[in-house]
Amino acid sequence: MSLHVNPVDFGFLVQHIRREEGWRRIMCQRRINLAWLGAVVALLSTHTDAAVALYGRIDTDLEIQKGAGGTATQLVDDASRWGIRGSEELSGSLRTAFGLEQGFAVDSGMLLNPAFRHAFVGLSGKLGAIALGRLDSGTIVGSPIYSQVVRNVSFLFHDAGATAFGNKVLNGRNRVSNAIGYMTPDVSGFRARFRLNLAGPEQASGSAISPIRQEDDFRQFDSGIDYTSGKFSAGIGYARDTKAGGLVANDFRDKIQMVASYHFTIADVYGVYGRDRYVSTTSTRSRVPYWLLGCMIPMGVHSATLNYMERAVQGDPLGKLRKIQAGYGYSLSKRTTLYAFFDREDSNSHKPGDTVTTYGAGVQHRF
Template sequence: MMKKTIPTLTAFAALSTLSGIAHAQSSVTLYGLIDTGLEYNSNSKGARQYSAASGNLQGDRWGMRGSEDLGGGLTAIFRLEGGFNVDNGTLGQGGALFGRKAYVGLAGPYGTVTLGRQYDPLGDYVGGFESANDETLVTATEWGSIYGAHPGDMDNLDNSYRINNAVKYASQNYGGFTFGGLYSFGGKAGEVTQNQLYGFGAGYRNGPLALGVAYEKAKDPNYSVFGTNPNANTSASTSALNMSSPVYSGFASAGAWQVISAGAAYKIGNATIGGVYSNVAFQNLGSEAGAGLNPSHLHGTASFNLGELNFTYLVTPALQLGAAYTYTRGSSVGSISGATYNQINLGANYLLSTRTDLYLVGIYEHASGEDSTGKKAVAAIANLSSSSSNSQTAVVVGIRHKF
C-alpha cells in the first residue's frame, strides 16, 4: 500500500506543479457592474415620470476577459461582455448576449489586433473627455451619467453604438502617445463598401495633460452605426428607422456619417478642466431609398457642431463634484432651419468603498429652432423619452457596485 501510494502522490504533485505553470501563463477573469436607482423626468412626451432606472452612471454589464502567453512577446486575448437591465433581468443592446463587446486577437510588442464587435476610435480616444462617457479615464470616476451624453449621442462619444464585423488595431504606449484604427466590413455579398466603416484616432497623456483626436466615417449609417443591435433591421432595402432621436432621425436617408472630434483635459490639484469639440455630418441625404426614411425629401448634408466644457473637483478622496455645459448647433438643410440645444449636467459621486458608490445627477436641456423632422425642436435628453416642449429636466439618484 505504501509503495503504491507514494508514486501516486508524487504524480499528483507533479501535475499540480504543471497546472500552476499553466495558470501563470494564462488567465480568465470574470467581472461586472451593477448600477440602479430612481429617476425623474420632468416631461416624458407631455407627462412627468418617476421610475426605477438601471445603468445610469454606466450600463450594467458582466463579462469575461482572458489572455494566454504564447511566448516571444505574443499574447492571445479575448473579451466577452454583455449588458443587462438589473431591474427586470433582460438583456441589453437589443437582446444581444454579448452586446457590449465580443472580440479575440493578439497583443505583441508592436500593438494589439482584435476582431469582433468593438468600440470605435471616437470612444477610445475622445470619449473620455466627455462628462457622460461610459468608461472615462480622465476624471476619478464617471459622474455625468448616460443622460448627460451629447444630444442623441450623435458623435458616439458615450459608446452607445458598437461596431460589428470590425478589425481593430491599438498601438503600444510610446511615452504617453497612443494611436489606432478600426475597419468594419459591410458584410453584403457583391457589395464591398455598403455598410462599411473606418476610423482612426490618437491620444497623448503626460502628467496633468491629456489630449485626444479621432476621425470616423461610415456608409449607410442608419444600418452600419445606429442599427447594429439584433433587434434592428440591417437591410438597406427596407424602411427600418434605427435612428430614433428626433435630433437626427430625419436624416436616416444619409448615405454617410462623418465625425471629427477632439478633446483635452488638464488637472490642477484636485480639479480637472476638460473640453470636447465634435463636428458631425450626415452626408448625401436621400441616398437611402427606403420608404419613410426621408419624409422631408432632403438632399445634401446636415451637419452639427458640438462643444462641451466640463469641470470636476475632488472635495475629498471619496467625494467628487462635476459640472458641464454642452452647446449643439445644427445647420440648415432644405426647408429645415436647424436646431440648437443647450444642456447643463451636474453631478455628485460618493465612494463608500473602491467598489461601491452613491451618486446624484441632474440634467437640464433647452431646445430651439427646427429639428431633423422639420418640426419645432423639443428637448431630447439622451436615453430618455423626448419632451413635448422645448425644455426637459432629469434627476437620477442611485448606487453602483463593481465586481
C-alpha cells in the same frame, strides 16, 4: 424445516441493495471527475500563463422626469453588465486575449439585444494589439473616437440613461460588429487606434432593392491619435462611411473630433469639439458641429461634476440640442458609489415644449 421469505420484503431488500450500489457508482464517478478537473487545473497553472477574470458593474437609479407630457417617476438601469476577460502568454511579449461582455437591465432583469456588448479575440505584443469581433472601448484595442472621450471627459458616473451623451451629442461610434481593430504601442506619449467594420447588409425602404447586400458593401473606418504628457491629455479623431452605390440622403459621411483635458490641483477641466458631415437635403444640414465643456472636482471620497454641451440638429437647420448636467458622488468604497444628479435637455431649441428635466439618485457597484 423450511424458511419463508415475504416477497414484499425480499423485493425491498433487492431495491435497497441496488440503490446502494448505484450511489457507490455515482460517488465513485464524482471522485473521478473531481480528480480529473483538479489535474486539468493543476496542469494549466503549472505549464501555462493563462488568466481569466470575472468582472462587471451593477448600476441603477430612481429618477423623476419632468417634461411637456407631465411628470414620471421610474427606476432605470444605467448600462449594467458582466463579463469575462482572459489572456495567455504565448512567447516572449506576445499574448493572446479574449473577452465577452453581456449587458442586462437591473430594473427588469432582461438581457439586452444583441446579447453581448463586445465579443472578441486578439493578440498583443511589442508591436501593439489587434482584435477581431464585436468591438468597443472595453476591448484591448479600444475605440478610436469614443476612447478619446472616455480618457478625457467625466460622465455623470455612467454614459447611460438621462445623462448619456456619448452617442446622442458626440456621435462616439463606440460599439460595432464584424470589426477589425488595431492599437499601436505607446511611443513618447503618443498612441494611435484604427478600426474597420463591415456594417452591411441593410434593408431598403419600400419596394426598392438595396445595393448593400453583403457585409463589405457598407464600410465604416475610424482612426484616432492620443497624446499624454503629465497632467495634460489630448486627442484627435477622424471617421468616415462608404457604401456600395454611394451614400443616400441624410447618411453620415465623415467626422473630425478634437478633445483635451488638464488635471489641475483642484479640478479636472476638459473640452470636446467636433464636426460631423451628412448628405444633406433642402431641409437638412450637411455640417453638424458639436462641443462640450466640463469639469470634475475630486474631494477625497466626494466628487462633483458639471457638463454643458451643444449639438446642431441635423434634421432642422435652425435647431440645436442643448444639455446641462451636474452630479455629486460619494464613494462608500473603491467599488461602491452613491450618486445624485440633475440633467436638463432641450433636444431642439427651434421646437417648443421638448425640454426634459431629470432628477435622480442611485448606486453603482463594480466587481
